[in-house]
Amino acid sequence: MADKNIESVKADNQITGFQLFAMTTSMVMTVYGFAAFAKQGALALFFLFLAGILWFVPVTRAAGEMASIDGWSKGGIFTWGRHLIGERLGWSAMFYQWIHITVGMCTMMYFIIGCLSITTNLPVINTNPVFKFILMMVILWGLIFAQQRGTKVTGKISQWCFSIGVIVPVFLLLFLFITYLVKGNSVLIKINMHTILPQKWNGETLQGLTPFILAFAGAEASAPHVKDLKKPSVYPKVMMALAVCAILSDIIGSFAIAATIPNAKIQLSTGIVYAYGILVQQFGISAGAVSVIEKIIGFLLALGIVGEISGWVVGPNAGMFEAAKEGFLPKRFAKANRYGIETNVMILQGIIVSIMAALITFGAGGNGNANVPFRTAMSLTVVLYTLMYMLMFISYLVLTFKHEDLHRTFYAAKSKAVRVIMGVLGLVLSALAFVVAFFPPADYAAPQKRTFVTLILIGFVIVLVIPFILYTFHKKWLADVKNSKEVNND
Template structure:
């Protein structure tokens, strides 16, 4: 029986866009001034475009559609590497959920004028956990719920606020206000002081490949998936450039990562007080990030569920409810996110907390980049050894162009890994050694986890399954 496609082109576009196009990164972009335009173009064209093109090709290779990055890496490089890539993709988002919801909490605290919501650790922890678990239980209703949230969240929670802020900024500057010296005096080209920001800009484009797990749900996926990814590249670069530039051009002095967008809205719309329209911007952007969290809750877990069917994880994890959702995996994920929320919220409130928080963020980026490095390496293996495999979409220009595209993406991934070890300005110089040692140790341990698990659980499990099937035969 042919599978009923459940997602329209716009629903798929909105859900994929909400995986990576987000408002909460704008203050981070704004810190580097005009260089944000350079970094967004570099990472958009030199990293996001290669990821999009390569994933579009891999997703349309016959037999590679199921499991997303697990199949893309596992089939050419070997099962354990596919499992590792899948683990890295999932693990990083368990921390990413907390940082995304931190932005929601900070924005709602600003809009509702309840400072304790963002400043009191207990209040903040309960808010983060409450929001995440509500969204998790909503996902139990199936992909249709996720698609609806993503569609409306992207339209009115990301596109609308950015357009409003852009329009208000034009009016603001036309009425005689000057552009922030922070923006005008900054360099378009990267400097020694801003090179460490490369990792943040790569992070801004991470996640587009996670939509591949919904490939089979998309209407005429083989035809529409590559086209939608190309459109996402353009929209992603334009939206991020506009949003980051507006924040950088309007704000002076230190830019708050949690409240930078709201500070910008206040200065543009009602300087000196939080007006009704500023609050509406806050509610809309919060809804947009909620949609992003919602999209991320299910996408990586579907890959884990596929791995469970291959005996790489306990088979009970593969069981789904009536709405085709892997409930046990979502519950385990929820517990892990709750633990992260406690560690980051209460750990960051004490001495050395900023080091712990920054280490956790940098670690997630490094782990995700590890998955992308495996992704590009697997593409090169396919390009060299499996070029005859049938595929609906290919990067145009032949093998030379394919090699250049994937090579640029791989080089930027490696460069981003290196810049992640540049100590951020938010970490006191007296604690820079602690930051680097913690980050390196955490990186090595996390890299080892999937390989150790595969060696001691998955490989013996698969061997016993093969023996059992042989005996039954």
């Protein structure tokens, strides 16, 4: 009877390759990055190859293999790391994965506010730091409050927001851009081997890799589902299809902007909205109608990213909640409310996001230039996230060299040599993305460059040491959790 129940549970949890594809799509389709890609012009193709193929494939395959090991399907990077490189580093890797989104949310909220500034015809909310910060707090704490009665309803809202605010606009952009090209309209960029490859291999040029790495980051979160697949062998095909779709959407989005808006005039938080306006003009629509379309598109895109933030508010906190129940945070964070929501962890995340938002929004300055805080937030996000990825690939290399005996249902590659190459390639590209994220964009003035580097360094150093400081209290907090009757173990 017990065996039948186990088989029944397994059957209920099984998913198809298409379902896994749908679940992971929102993690790597980031419309808020299109304008940042467009700033690179034709060079975007080179960075898409680096991030979308040479980096993304090792990430998904290495994560898939580690998640398929017996008993390692839950906990993600925390479980993999603690078994392969030790509890301290495993905890640190999970902390970096969790903390990166505190900055990543700032990038998303900047995009939302940029879109809403067009919808409401109030550009001041996108250029004035005070107004921008107030709106960020409304968005952030509004979403946190909305999650407190359970995730079922908000999960559906997130799905609908993503479908209406991301999928629909992307397909509309595809139609408009293809029509624009077929009609023989002029484009502002030239694509050839000379423009695709970097002319200078310095930090300021390679800094352009930053938004592309961020665009493909996060797919490792779907790796634990490899054991739920009816056919685990389809996992690499699903991830490759995801990479192809993400690359195509990124090419369409970035080139639609780069082809229609002069590079110097591309605003990172609003560029994609104005690209729609230029593309619909080809149909002879009046200026008033174009303005209305831009307002509608701005609202839809803002809605889509609200849905994405909603998912990030819930997702990473579940892992941190489990860590709190194992004594990696004070016992108050191991408590859930009556709806099973980890309220205290969410509040902690909200406080950190608020601090980061204030630091970047007011510290980055920009003198009314919305690009400065947006780029700063994006670069700091990559610095923090690649810390986790470097630890993940080190874990994978340890697995490959030292633990061939561990049973797994999926291998990144049949050949051990190929698996080693994947691990090394992922580690090297993660390290490259980490380093170049510290370089300020070439078009910054000297004071802006100093501010940019200072903020990135401060954020990096603080976040780097936090998990190690917290770990010194691990034994005490673990004892507190075990002795407390208030801990929610459901």
